Amino acid sequence: MQKIEVKIPANPQSSYAITVGDDFLDSIIPQIKTLLPNRELFIITDANVVKAGLLKKLTAGVQLPCYVITPAGEQSKHIGTITKIIEEMETNALGRDCAVVALGGGTVGDMAGFAAAIYKRGVPVIQIPTTTVAQADSAIGGKTGVDSSISKNAYGAFYHPAAVFVDVATLKSLDEKQFNCGLVESIKHALIADSDYFDYLQKNVDALCARQVKPLEYIAMKNCQIKVAVVEEDPYEKNKRRILNYGHTIGHAIESASEYEILHGQAVAIGIIAANIIEQKLGLNAKERLAQLKQLFAKLNISLRIPAKIKKEQILDILSRDKKAIGKWPRFILLEKTGKVLRDGEQYAYNVKREIVEETIDIILKEKY
Amino acid sequence: MQKIEVKIPANPQSSYAITVGDDFLDSIIPQIKTLLPNRELFIITDANVVKAGLLKKLTAGVQLPCYVITPAGEQSKHIGTITKIIEEMETNALGRDCAVVALGGGTVGDMAGFAAAIYKRGVPVIQIPTTTVAQADSAIGGKTGVDSSISKNAYGAFYHPAAVFVDVATLKSLDEKQFNCGLVESIKHALIADSDYFDYLQKNVDALCARQVKPLEYIAMKNCQIKVAVVEEDPYEKNKRRILNYGHTIGHAIESASEYEILHGQAVAIGIIAANIIEQKLGLNAKERLAQLKQLFAKLNISLRIPAKIKKEQILDILSRDKKAIGKWPRFILLEKTGKVLRDGEQYAYNVKREIVEETIDIILKEKY
Numbered sequence: 049m050q051k052i053e054v055k056i057p058a059n060p061q062s063s064y065a066i067t068v069g070d071d072f073l074d075s076i077i078p079q080i081k082t083l084l085p086n087r088e089l090f091i092i093t094d095a096n097v098v099k100a101g102l103l104k105k106l107t108a109g110v111q112l113p114c115y116v117i118t119p120a121g122e123q124s125k126h127i128g129t130i131t132k133i134i135e136e137m138e139t140n141a142l143g144r145d146c147a148v149v150a151l152g153g154g155t156v157g158d159m160a161g162f163a164a165a166i167y168k169r170g171v172p173v174i175q176i177p178t179t180t181v182a183q184a185d186s187a188i189g190g191k192t193g194v195d196s197s198i199s200k201n202a203y204g205a206f207y208h209p210a211a212v213f214v215d216v217a218t219l220k221s222l223d224e225k226q227f228n229c230g231l232v233e234s235i236k237h238a239l240i241a242d243s244d245y246f247d248y249l250q251k252n253v254d255a256l257c258a259r260q261v262k263p264l265e266y267i268a269m270k271n272c273q274i275k276v277a278v279v280e281e282d283p284y285e286k287n288k289r290r291i292l293n294y295g296h297t298i299g300h301a302i303e304s305a306s307e308y309e310i311l312h313g314q315a316v317a318i319g320i321i322a323a324n325i326i327e328q329k330l331g332l333n334a335k336e337r338l339a340q341l342k343q344l345f346a347k348l349n350i351s352l353r354i355p356a357k358i359k360k361e362q363i364l365d366i367l368s369r370d371k372k373a374i375g376k377w378p379r380f381i382l383l384e385k386t387g388k389v390l391r392d393g394e395q396y397a398y399n400v401k402r403e404i405v406e407e408t409i410d411i412i413l414k415e416k417y
Numbered sequence: 418m419q420k421i422e423v424k425i426p427a428n429p430q431s432s433y434a435i436t437v438g439d440d441f442l443d444s445i446i447p448q449i450k451t452l453l454p455n456r457e458l459f460i461i462t463d464a465n466v467v468k469a470g471l472l473k474k475l476t477a478g479v480q481l482p483c484y485v486i487t488p489a490g491e492q493s494k495h496i497g498t499i500t501k502i503i504e505e506m507e508t509n510a511l512g513r514d515c516a517v518v519a520l521g522g523g524t525v526g527d528m529a530g531f532a533a534a535i536y537k538r539g540v541p542v543i544q545i546p547t548t549t550v551a552q553a554d555s556a557i558g559g560k561t562g563v564d565s566s567i568s569k570n571a572y573g574a575f576y577h578p579a580a581v582f583v584d585v586a587t588l589k590s591l592d593e594k595q596f597n598c599g600l601v602e603s604i605k606h607a608l609i610a611d612s613d614y615f616d617y618l619q620k621n622v623d624a625l626c627a628r629q630v631k632p633l634e635y636i637a638m639k640n641c642q643i644k645v646a647v648v649e650e651d652p653y654e655k656n657k658r659r660i661l662n663y664g665h666t667i668g669h670a671i672e673s674a675s676e677y678e679i680l681h682g683q684a685v686a687i688g689i690i691a692a693n694i695i696e697q698k699l700g701l702n703a704k705e706r707l708a709q710l711k712q713l714f715a716k717l718n719i720s721l722r723i724p725a726k727i728k729k730e731q732i733l734d735i736l737s738r739d740k741k742a743i744g745k746w747p748r749f750i751l752l753e754k755t756g757k758v759l760r761d762g763e764q765y766a767y768n769v770k771r772e773i774v775e776e777t778i779d780i781i782l783k784e785k786y
Contacts, residue, residue: 131496131565138567143742166535169562169573169654193538196500198507204538205574285538371537373512 050269054188054208054276056283062208066188066276068268070261071217073176074108077149080174083211084147087172088113090137092160093151094120100221102178106151113140117156122308125155125194127203133163147172147210153179154186154312158201161192165207172210178218180230181313184237184271187212189279189292199369200304206284214272216264224257228348229313231256232295234267235344236316237274239337240291243387245270250340253347290372290397291389294381295320298409301366305358317341317350318412325408325417326400327382327390337386338417352415360409367405372397380405419638423557423577423645425652431577435557435645437637439630440586442545443477446518449543452580453516456541457482459506461529462520463489469590471547475520482509486525491677494524494563496572502532516541516579522548523555523681527570530561534576541579547587549599550682553606553640556581558648558661568738569673575653583641585633593626597717598682600625601664603636604713605685606643608706609660612756614639619709622716659741659766660758663750664689667778670735674727686710686719687781694777694786695769696751696759706755707786721784729778736774741766749774 049069056062067079080089093103094117103114115136117124137146150160150173157175164173177187193204219227231249238246248266249256255263275292282289299319303310310318320341327334345352370378379397384390392398411417418438425431436448449458462472463486472483484505486493506515519529519542526544533542546556562573588596600618607615617635618625624632644661651658668688672679679687689710696703714721739747748766753759761767780786 127496127500134565134571135567138565138571138738141738141745143739143745145743162535166531166572166574168571169560169575191538196503196507198504202503202507202537203535205535206538369507369510369512371513374514376510376512 052269052272052276055280056208057280062190062283064209064211066212066214066272068214068265068272069216070265071215073102073105073215073218076106076176076213077108077110079213080147080149080211084172087145087147088142089149090114090140090142090146091149091151092117092133092156092163094118094124094153094156096120097152097156097178097221102218102221103151106176113142117159120152120155122155122195125159127194127196129159130163130166130194130203133159134167137163137167144168144171147174149174149176151176151178152182153177154182157182157187158192159194161190161207161209162194162204165192165205170207173207175209175212177212177214179222180219180227181233183214183216183219183268184230184233185275185292187214188272188275190283199366200300201371208283214268216261216268219264220259224349226311227259228257229311229317229350231348232313232317232320232350234271235341236294236320237271239320239383239386240294240381240389241274241278241387242270243385245274246386250344253344257348287394288396291381293372294383294389295323297367297370297372297378297380298322298363298412300370301363302354302358304366305362306355309355314350317345318352318354321352321417322408322412323380323382325411326380326404329404329408330382330400332382332390333385334383337383354413358413360406360413363409364406377402421638421641421645424649425577426649431559431652433578433580435581435583435641437583437634437641438585439634440584442471442474442584442587445475445545445582446477446479448582449516449518449580453541456514456516457511458516458518459483459509459511460518460520461486461502461525461532463487463493463522463525465489466521466525466547466590471587471590472520475545482511486528489521489524491524491564494528496563496565498528499532499535499563499572502528503536506532506536513537513540516543518543518545520545520547521551522546523551526551526556527561528563530559530576530578531563531573534561534574539576542576544578544581546581546583548591549588549596550602552583552585552588552637553599553602554644554661556583557641557644559652568735569669577652583637585630585637588633589628593718594680596628597626598680598686598719600717601682601686601689601719603640604710605663605689606640608689608752608755609663609750609758610643610646610756611639612754614643615755619713622713626717656763657765660750662741663752663758664692666736666739666741666747666749667691667732667781669739670732671723671727673735674731675724678724683719686714687721687723690721690786691777691781692749692751694780695749695773698773698777699751699769701751701759702754703752706752723782727782729775729782732778733775746771
């Protein structure tokens, strides 16, 4: 097992460790008990994780109070589920001296993290991500939240976990589509921070798809290192952390407009293509990368088709409500080159004219690139 | 106008100023605009505050988006109201670059603070408390939250305001019961921190009840100074901050059990009496103070009668779910003498035997003290 220490200089109490390894789920509860002695644990997971046998493996015969999010997935990621979780915690008479253990994908981690952040003004949360998306991205960095009926993560908090455990063996429980789409977050990390890593992903995509342990551990460490470096520098997303949103501005809008018919990773893949088109329109050297990206997404068997029901106006409307919007228009993260984000003076978020964004949306809707 | 600077050493970005004065409501929005330039403001208030004309005075003809909590009071302090507030903010297409202005009593401040804490992972909140409770206590210190169907402040966050404006002229809008009950928080501050202040309150209770400006400004400053000193030392209630809960453990339980038939200040007054009885049972010198407290509460015309529908078992059940409970039993703040909290080694929260608490509840239920 390997460890990465995350230090949040702005808030030293928020520092924590990420442990990466293969097939160690059954040793995690004892590790948590050592880390947080005397805290009662409450597990939050979902129906898919239970079905895959991961909850059983984690608890290894120990009886712990638990909330199973049903149905699994984005459709449960709303404030109503949080209310049910909080009331279940209260029914178990858990005080401020409890801790939440999140076992599952991004949805579970976001909801469990948010529930922990607001339960009796905050109890610790331990993240055990079990999907490619969550291991690469959502379990690290303290972003938590749930959707409203109007937009994604309308409710949320920055709330750092007390520990993260990344067990790559849990990824075997995923179906092919879910597994592959999750690798898009790894591609995003490579694009914004490390061109060598982008080369590695292009060369090892088949080994990754075959879920070989060594490359899975390699990218788990790589993803954590890249994300941690950014989060340490800017934990509350004042500026640099925004680079992690590469591909996410239009990606989120499409994901939301599709009513989660499109998986997060798939939406981000489309968002990355959209960012690439904007880069080209702004005269940046992005064309060669577009070909590489199309090839990568094809190998991962990720469809870039947007359902016909989604219209340009709908995407524009969602963009105007983007969390990072200023004056009701979002700013975009763009690449200067592979592995390096474009800067606008001191700012990493770029103000792109509405006209260019509209043209780009037309292009991605027609898949004409 | 007088100013108090609040510094939170554990989180320097959370420092802010409290401005205390008389009749300056109409100058606050311009002051906020200077403090937070370019932020769109969203006002949260309640039906009583609107009726009293305070919203009109604050906005002084400027049109600002607003949510009016209806009905005013504790019965609206639940997650459903937060959902409505968040959706109203989204309907106004407010981004992370907005700020919330809370105009009202403790309920408004707690809800607005919590909505601000969780809206798109946090936007600034400015507190303008308009009641004796809120000015003395709830607007300062960053505690926010709403109740669940099971317990008080089950949902919440520690979230410091960007500024607090205490205008004592707003207190003229309160009815006598609300005004007087709110003074219990001032009495609590005196009890835990300053015996001279306790003498002042005993001597000036009539002038305060007559709402004379000078004593109101005096106690506003005194309350802020006492609370700020405690909050600066322990912003996240790891230990010392618990002293602010004097009278609140049993007080909250009674308030909750009464389904908010009993006002917060009234419940805390009963809780202070309960703490005093526990102190006496533990052999502390508290008897003389009991007489002083009874006289003060009588002058304030605060009834200490608990509705007959409330049973001991119900209070004990709520106590077992207390946020500060450890092993399903709360700890109590007790006084060594007037102006000084009892310490148990390094701890300010005291473990009191269940037997003593049960006897105390019997006594306060029968008003036999």
